[in-house]
Amino acid sequence: MVQGITGREGSFHTEQMQALGTNVVAGTSPGKGGTTHLGVPVFNTVADAVMATGANASGIFVPPPFAPDAIMEAAAAGISLIVCITEGIPIQDMIRVKDFLRGYPSARLLGANCPGLITPGVAKIGIIPQRITMSGPVGLVSRSGTLTYEVGSALSASGLGQSTIVGIGGDPVLGLTFRDVIELFERDRATTHLVVIGEIGGSDEEHAAELLGRGSRLKTVAFISGRTAPEGKRMGHAGAIISGNRGTAKSKEEAFRQAGVAVAETTDEIVGLLR
Numbered sequence: 001m002v003q004g005i006t007g008r009e010g011s012f013h014t015e016q017m018q019a020l021g022t023n024v025v026a027g028t029s030p031g032k033g034g035t036t037h038l039g040v041p042v043f044n045t046v047a048d049a050v051m052a053t054g055a056n057a058s059g060i061f062v063p064p065p066f067a068p069d070a071i072m073e074a075a076a077a078g079i080s081l082i083v084c085i086t087e088g089i090p091i092q093d094m095i096r097v098k099d100f101l102r103g104y105p106s107a108r109l110l111g112a113n114c115p116g117l118i119t120p121g122v123a124k125i126g127i128i129p130q131r132i133t134m135s136g137p138v139g140l141v142s143r144s145g146t147l148t149y150e151v152g153s154a155l156s157a158s159g160l161g162q163s164t165i166v167g168i169g170g171d172p173v174l175g176l177t178f179r180d181v182i183e184l185f186e187r188d189r190a191t192t193h194l195v196v197i198g199e200i201g202g203s204d205e206e207h208a209a210e211l212l213g214r215g216s217r218l219k220t221v222a223f224i225s226g227r228t229a230p231e232g233k234r235m236g237h238a239g240a241i242i243s244g245n246r247g248t249a250k251s252k253e254e255a256f257r258q259a260g261v262a263v264a265e266t267t268d269e270i271v272g273l274l275r
Contacts, residue, residue: 001026001055001079003046003062003070006037009085010061013127014038017059020130022123025053046070046077057081059116059125064088067112072100075107082175083125084111094173101175109175115145115167128152128165136161138274139185139218141178142197143170143204147225151197151270158271163191170199178208185218193274194218196261198252200226205252213259221273222256223264224249 002017004010005027015038018024024040026049033044043049046058058074060067060083067086074082089112101107110117116126120133127145132153138160142148148167155162166181168174178196185191194216198205205224212220227249253263262273 001028001046001049001053001058002040003028003058003060003074005029005040005042005061006032007061011038013059013061013085014040016127016130017124020118020122020124022125026050026055046073046079050077050079055079057125058083060084060086060111062086064090068093068097071097071109071112075101075104075109078106080106080108081125082107082109083114083116084109084175085114085116085126086111087113089113089171091171091173094171098173098175108180110166111169111171111175113171114169114174115148117164117166119164120162126167128167132156133165134161136163137190137192138162139188139191139194140165140197141181141185141194142167143178143199144197144225145170147197147223147267150267151195151223154267154271155195155274160193160271160274163188172202174204178204179211182208182211182216182218186216191218194220195270195274196220196222196256198222198224200224200229200249200252201247203247206255209252209255209259209261212256212261219274220261221264221270222253222261223267223270224252224256 002014006029027040027042032042035042058079060070115128118124118128120135134156264270
């Protein structure tokens, strides 16, 4: 289902999801319940949509002031995969959301401020363009939306198809982490190779490297953006900021190398290392 389906962004990306074959069974837009939009029934609440259609995943395309409540509403209604595309949600609001989600352990949140996920040729939730993807065995997980597109496009151009592409987002407080997604790829038999696209700030990449260092069946290549970023300056994402010796590109690259993961110094090297 799509929360915010009648808005400009919700409408456009719902059409793109439908064009790929995604089974969009419902949408929400408070006050417009009982109508249809893009051939999809619209409901006032997520609970109504779930009760009527059995929807189990949601894409959220609502403005920042309303997105936290939209996430919590989806979890409370029993949605198991919540993908929040919305950018600009205050950190304090996301802390409140994360605390709320502790009471709904079956709900997985991807984002916020993320491009979503796509299984090429099957389905997608979010804004990753289908045209840059092709089906294959390479899993891709990234903090950066544009680098997701760049690397996905390069993989496809080289004949390296993707099993699933996942953009976790670049905010300081997120749902699914690199580690969470890598664990899912480990269990996905359609995935044999993995590309991890990280960036400066935080320690999520180091935690992912620790997991991979314990042993992985996936042939993995990592790339960390932000090598030349100055300390204390945000670079693109709210979470892309170096504090002291923490969160530098060098520390993240070293963690992956110690885990036995090939590290690309530029995005152009990723395809070659993956082969």
